[in-house]
Amino acid sequence: MKHPLPPRLLPMLGLLLAGFAQADNPDRPAGGSIAYVLTNMSWAMQSTPGAAECPKGLNEGTREQFKQLFPDNGTKRSFESTQLRREIDGFHPTTAAEPFVYREGEGPVAPGLDLDGITGPEDFRSPDGHEGIENQMHRVLGCTANYRAPDGPIRFFEDEMVLRENYNRVVVQLRGVDSLKDDDAVDVRIFRGRDKVLVDAGGLKAVPGGTQRVDLRRGANYIRETRGRISGGVLRTEPVDLLYPWDVFYFPSDQYMYKARLELKLEPTAATGLIGGYADIETWYLHTIRNWGTHYQSYGNSSAPSIYKAMRRLADAEPDPQTGRNRAISGALATVFTQVNIIEPDPAEYAEALTRRRFAAPYRGMPAERDPAEEQFDPQPSTPAVAASGAPR
Amino acid sequence: MMRDSLAGLALLFACAGAAAAGSGKEAWIPEPMPTGFRVELTVIDGPVFADTKGHTLYRWPFKVMRNGITGDPRGESNCGSEPARLSGGLMSPYPPGLLMPELDTRPACTDVWPPALAADAAKDVGRWSIITRKDGRRQWAIDGAALYTSVLDQRPGDLIASDAGNHRGDLPAMRDPVGPVTDLPPGFAVISTHRGRVLRNERGFSVYARDAGRHGAASCDAACTRIWQPVPAPASARARGDWKVLVRDSGELQWSFRGQPLYLYLPDPRPRAQDGTDEPGWHLVYVQQAPPVPAEFTVQPTTGGLVVADANGRTIYTYACGDDAPDQLGCDHPTQTQVYRLALCGAGSAERCLKNFPYVPADRGARASGLWSVVSINPLTGRFAAAGDPGAQKVWAYRDRPVYTYAGDERPGDINADNYGELRAQRQGYNAIWLRNDFTREEG
Numbered sequence: 100m101k102h103p104l105p106p107r108l109l110p111m112l113g114l115l116l117a118g119f120a121q122a123d124n125p126d127r128p129a130g131g132s133i134a135y136v137l138t139n140m141s142w143a144m145q146s147t148p149g150a151a152e153c154p155k156g157l158n159e160g161t162r163e164q165f166k167q168l169f170p171d172n173g174t175k176r177s178f179e180s181t182q183l184r185r186e187i188d189g190f191h192p193t194t195a196a197e198p199f200v201y202r203e204g205e206g207p208v209a210p211g212l213d214l215d216g217i218t219g220p221e222d223f224r225s226p227d228g229h230e231g232i233e234n235q236m237h238r239v240l241g242c243t244a245n246y247r248a249p250d251g252p253i254r255f256f257e258d259e260m261v262l263r264e265n266y267n268r269v270v271v272q273l274r275g276v277d278s279l280k281d282d283d284a285v286d287v288r289i290f291r292g293r294d295k296v297l298v299d300a301g302g303l304k305a306v307p308g309g310t311q312r313v314d315l316r317r318g319a320n321y322i323r324e325t326r327g328r329i330s331g332g333v334l335r336t337e338p339v340d341l342l343y344p345w346d347v348f349y350f351p352s353d354q355y356m357y358k359a360r361l362e363l364k365l366e367p368t369a370a371t372g373l374i375g376g377y378a379d380i381e382t383w384y385l386h387t388i389r390n391w392g393t394h395y396q397s398y399g400n401s402s403a404p405s406i407y408k409a410m411r412r413l414a415d416a417e418p419d420p421q422t423g424r425n426r427a428i429s430g431a432l433a434t435v436f437t438q439v440n441i442i443e444p445d446p447a448e449y450a451e452a453l454t455r456r457r458f459a460a461p462y463r464g465m466p467a468e469r470d471p472a473e474e475q476f477d478p479q480p481s482t483p484a485v486a487a488s489g490a491p492r
Numbered sequence: 493m494m495r496d497s498l499a500g501l502a503l504l505f506a507c508a509g510a511a512a513a514g515s516g517k518e519a520w521i522p523e524p525m526p527t528g529f530r531v532e533l534t535v536i537d538g539p540v541f542a543d544t545k546g547h548t549l550y551r552w553p554f555k556v557m558r559n560g561i562t563g564d565p566r567g568e569s570n571c572g573s574e575p576a577r578l579s580g581g582l583m584s585p586y587p588p589g590l591l592m593p594e595l596d597t598r599p600a601c602t603d604v605w606p607p608a609l610a611a612d613a614a615k616d617v618g619r620w621s622i623i624t625r626k627d628g629r630r631q632w633a634i635d636g637a638a639l640y641t642s643v644l645d646q647r648p649g650d651l652i653a654s655d656a657g658n659h660r661g662d663l664p665a666m667r668d669p670v671g672p673v674t675d676l677p678p679g680f681a682v683i684s685t686h687r688g689r690v691l692r693n694e695r696g697f698s699v700y701a702r703d704a705g706r707h708g709a710a711s712c713d714a715a716c717t718r719i720w721q722p723v724p725a726p727a728s729a730r731a732r733g734d735w736k737v738l739v740r741d742s743g744e745l746q747w748s749f750r751g752q753p754l755y756l757y758l759p760d761p762r763p764r765a766q767d768g769t770d771e772p773g774w775h776l777v778y779v780q781q782a783p784p785v786p787a788e789f790t791v792q793p794t795t796g797g798l799v800v801a802d803a804n805g806r807t808i809y810t811y812a813c814g815d816d817a818p819d820q821l822g823c824d825h826p827t828q829t830q831v832y833r834l835a836l837c838g839a840g841s842a843e844r845c846l847k848n849f850p851y852v853p854a855d856r857g858a859r860a861s862g863l864w865s866v867v868s869i870n871p872l873t874g875r876f877a878a879a880g881d882p883g884a885q886k887v888w889a890y891r892d893r894p895v896y897t898y899a900g901d902e903r904p905g906d907i908n909a910d911n912y913g914e915l916r917a918q919r920q921g922y923n924a925i926w927l928r929n930d931f932t933r934e935e936g
Contacts, residue, residue: 162585171587178579178590178816183835186914191839265761266796266931295761317795317930344795349931350911351796385908392915394558394662397585462908466899467847469839 126278128367133276135363135370135436136296137269138305140261140345143210143373143431144237145226146248152209153242155202160245160400161185161393164199168476185404188474189388192407195471199402201409204241209234211431212362212375221415235413236378236430239406245391245399252398253391257347262305266346268292270311271361271370272441273327273334279365282329287336287361289325291318291344296437307368307438315444315452318344322456329365333372336361341376342461347390354386355379355461357417357427363436370436377416377427381464384410516750518682518689518780519675519733524618526610526632531672532649535862536782537684540671541634543641546648548669549608551637555665558584562818563665566636567623571601576817582665583816583919592817593831601819605653605667608632608639634670642667644825644892652892653822662918664814674779677725677735677747686800686925688781691749693756696763699723701752703773712755720774722746723754734779749777766928783862788855788888794905797929802852805904806897809849809912810890813920823920825893826867830874832920836913837896842872849896849909849922851887858888865889896922 145152159167169181209223211234218231225232240246245253261267274286290313297309314321320342327336341359346352359376384407396403414425444452520531520539529549532542541549552571554563560582564570575598581588592598610622610630623633632639642653654667674682680699681692691699700720702712712720725737725745738746738753747754754777757768768774785791785800789808792801800808813824813832823832838844854866867889868877874894877884887894898909913921 165586176590177593179593179831179835181590182579182583182586182816183593183832187835187839190836190913264931317793317797320795346796346931348916350916351794351907351931353795389911390916392913393586394584394915457903460902462900463902464900465848467838467841467844469844473839 124278126280128273128276128279131276132272132274132441133279133365133367134270134272134311134439134441136292136305136309136311136439137267137271137434138262138296138437139258139435140432141248141254141258142236142240142246143234143433144204144241144246144248145209145223146241150242150247152204152206152237153202154205155200156242157247158202158243158400158402158405159199160243160397161402162397163400164402164405167199186393187469188404189393191465191469192384192404193469193471193474194408194411195474196476197405197408197474198476199405201405202242203238203409203413205238209237209241210373210433211237211429212360212373214358214360214375214377214429233375233415233429234431235415235428238413239409239428243399243401243406245396245401247399253395253401257345260347261345262296262298262303264346264349265293265295266349266351267344268294268296268311268314269321269343270313270439270441271363271436273365276329279329279367280332285327285329285334287325287327287334289321289323289339289341289343290314291321292439293318297439305435305437308440309437310440310442312442313444313449315448319452319455320457322453327361332365334361334363334365334370338376340458341374345386347386350390352386352389353382355382356432363434368438370434370438372434373431374434375431376429378430379417379427379461380407380410380414381426382462383428385462385464516780520672521675523672524620526614526617526620529620533780534649534651534669536686536688536780537651537669538671538674538682538689538780540649540651540669541639542648543608547641547645548649548651548653549632549634549639550605550642550654550667551634551639551670552605552665552667553637557582557665558662559588562820564638567633569607569623569625569631569638571605571607571638571640571819573600573602573627575600576819576821579816580818580820581816582818582820583914586816592815594829598829599821601821604643604821605640606643608641637670639670640667644822644827652825662915664820664919666814666820675733677729677732679723680747682779686782686927687776688778691754691777691779692763693723697756697760698764698766698768699777700755700757700768700774701749701777702755703775712753719758720755720768721758723756749779752777765930767930783864786859786861786864786888788858791927792904794907794924796907796926796931798927799907799910800925800927801904802897806901807905807907807910807924808852808890809896809898809909809922809924810893811849811896811920811922812917816919826869826874826876833874836920836922842874845874846871848899850899851885852895852897854886854888856886858886863891865892867892867894869894890925895925898922 169176206223211232213231214233223232224230245251268291270290270292272288276285292311293314294311296305299306323339325337325339327334338358338360341356343354345354356376356378359374361374363370363372388403414428417427418425518538528544530542531539533539552564579588579590610632619634621633622630625631644652679694682689725747729737734750736748738748740746760767790801791798792805811824815821815823823829837849858866866886868884869887870877870881870883871885900908907924909922910924911917917923
């Protein structure tokens with residue numbers, strides 16, 4: 100009889116089955132350990148086809164704002180007071196008011212986690228009916244086409260690059276697992292892997308059974324260890340401040356989430372679910388302004404300076420001890436992980452990497468900030484924003 | 493284990509011997525040139541053609557940009573003698589027709605890129621031909637591309653006006669230096685990096701040599717070749733200049749360069765990777781190495797690889813800029829407008845720029861090395877300081893442009909300002925100097 104699987108896939112299948120073929124407990128992974136590599140990730144938002152969560156419509160982007168601020172009415176427009184001025188607004192954002200309507204994502208439904216155990220007036224109800232969901236990021240990005248599911252351009256690219264770029268190789272490893280269904284205490288290690296993800300012949304779909312080495316050399320800063328509990332096949336971890344890589348088009352950049360917790364539905368071949376917590380605003384914005392300049396913002400009608408204002412306005416965590424301003428915003432990452440085998444690092448090398456790990460604060464923004472009063476919104480400033488002169492060489 | 497083979501192999505090269513073979517410098521294939529022109533060897537960008545004063549020759553390749561096309565079509569020059577007054581709108585998503593900054597002092601294209609003019613009696617030679625400019629003057633061209641020099645280049649071999657190793661997609665329509673073909677066997681390429689001209693195979697994979705095999709027979713045995721693949725030479729290959737063909741015990745032919753048998757590192761995960769240098773005793777192969785980074789600087793590990801940093805470990809950044817006029821002039825050199833840089837680093841405030849992106853001060857005893865130099869800057873204007881300027885500061889420069897640290901980097905290894913700027917700093921912005929990048933981007 101002809102076997103239904105190609106012969107070269109049999110070893111892989113055998114490896115997978117071996118991981119779970121234990122007579123005493125079929126839900127216990129081999130050696131009490133299982134790992135998953137991140138293969139899809141995007142900010143969790145409610146994005147219904149009819150955009151019911153955006154009753155006021157979707158936001159306008161950089162191109163539309165430019166036309167509104169600097170209409171082509173026959174008067175000469177200078178580069179400095181228009182184009183360069185808008186770039187300044189992007190690279191030196193402030194909380195000053197702007198003459199645009201910002202349309203926030205609305206409730207009552209949005210995905211996410213109950214991060215504080217309280218159901219407050221700003222909280223959402225999750226799509227599966229849980230109350231008390233904190234997801235202010237949905238308010239900020241939920242009505243901006245670039246970030247909406249399923250195919251907002253920035254959302255699409257950032258998701259694609261999670262799989263494509265090795266810089267983004269986040270791995271979650273569970274150890275001390277008695278059962279993938281129920282276990283009161285498991286050890287959770289989060290780190291960066293070093294290797295490509297195993298994909299199918301099309302190249303775009305991750306498949307289980309690959310291997311990953313632990314990136315101890317460049318990735319020590321990403322190593323985190325926490326504890327978790329598995330209940331009903333769902334892993335829930337204790338909060339941990341998480342630095343995670345998320346580069347775009349091969350330009351290294353990271354994100355930072357305070358009190359991040361994982362809530363993942365575990366299967367032998369995959370884990371899906373959310374990483375919820377409080378995203379550091381300045382780190383998020385630095386990632387955005389470095390990777391998604393005005394050109395890319397125009398793809399899907401987003402405007403970085405407008406998003407910054409909304410993000411600061413809706414921030415709900417990590418108050419600055421000196422100013423009292425919240426530095427972080429609640430949100431969640433919708434994730435898909437794929438099972439992967441780990442080549443365990445040498446214990447001594449792992450221990451050495453931990454000595455190089457840095458837990459210092461996330462990015463704090465441009466040191467010399469622009470005062471909000473500098474950001475004026477008269478449509479046609481008469482004086483150039485910048486003047487420079489100099490001596491000849 | 494291996495022996496040199498000098499006979500019985502067919503001719504591989506069609507042309508004469510390499511111009512600088514045996515010198516430790518990059519060799520090139522000579523070709524006919526008009527009288528007065530010559531070849532200069534640059535510090536890290538290979539051989540270039542130069543005019544009678546040794547000034548590098550450039551072309552302006554036609555480039556399809558986000559919102560249009562600019563550059564020189566074949567046989568024509570679009571570099572005009574009148575200053576461009578309006579933006580070209582080539583930098584998406586902004587519209588064209590905006591009045592360019594500092595119009596009263598804006599140079600014309602030909603002020604910055606003087607055409608390489610041909611004498612009345614000059615005639616075509618080899619790849620070199622003569623085109624007629626719109627003003628009727630005759631201009632040299634190579635392969636139909638009009639040739640220019642740059643006012644920024646001062647000395648023979650200078651390549652101040654262009655970063656030949658930087659060809660990312662959203663860069664301005666840059667001028668490229670032109671030069672003779674590097675003398676390499678088929679199957680090899682040479683790439684400009686911050687550490688020099690590095691050898692690669694035709695697929696972009698790094699080529700390595702073993703320290704122990706440097707001066708004689710290779711010692712990579714069967715076990716060694718499980719991860720180190722000898723770079724094969726075809727049966728038609730023969731020795732030439734720095735290149736020789738070795739016959740391994742197995743009978744396979746293997747290229748060697750300057751006495752070093754050449755290998756590929758099989759675990760290298762992608763083109764441009766240099767993981768093989770992590771193996772003790774193995775190194776990349778350079779046809780010409782760059783002078784060392786001055787001792788005042790350090791090399792720091794980051795989450796992506798290795799970057800140049802100051803003595804305190806703060807990452808060093810260069811600033812690059814091209815404007816959005818149709819002639820795509822530079823805006824990153826101290827002799828050029830500072831409007832763009834001041835906008836990006838300080839929202840138009842020079843004082844704020846100095847806090848965010850301070851210059852890197854040079855000590856009294858600081859010495860130039862390769863493309864690194866010490867320049868005198870007026871920090872409030874960003875221009876070269878005039879003689880006697882009381883506010884002048886001596887600062888470090890790379891390619892004649894000041895370098896910076898970023899105050900938002902708190903610790904060694906932080907790279908928060910890398911690709912910080914418009915279109916990932918390709919149009920204008922800051923970039924770290926990568927000596928090694930383990931995640932696909934060119935290593936510098």
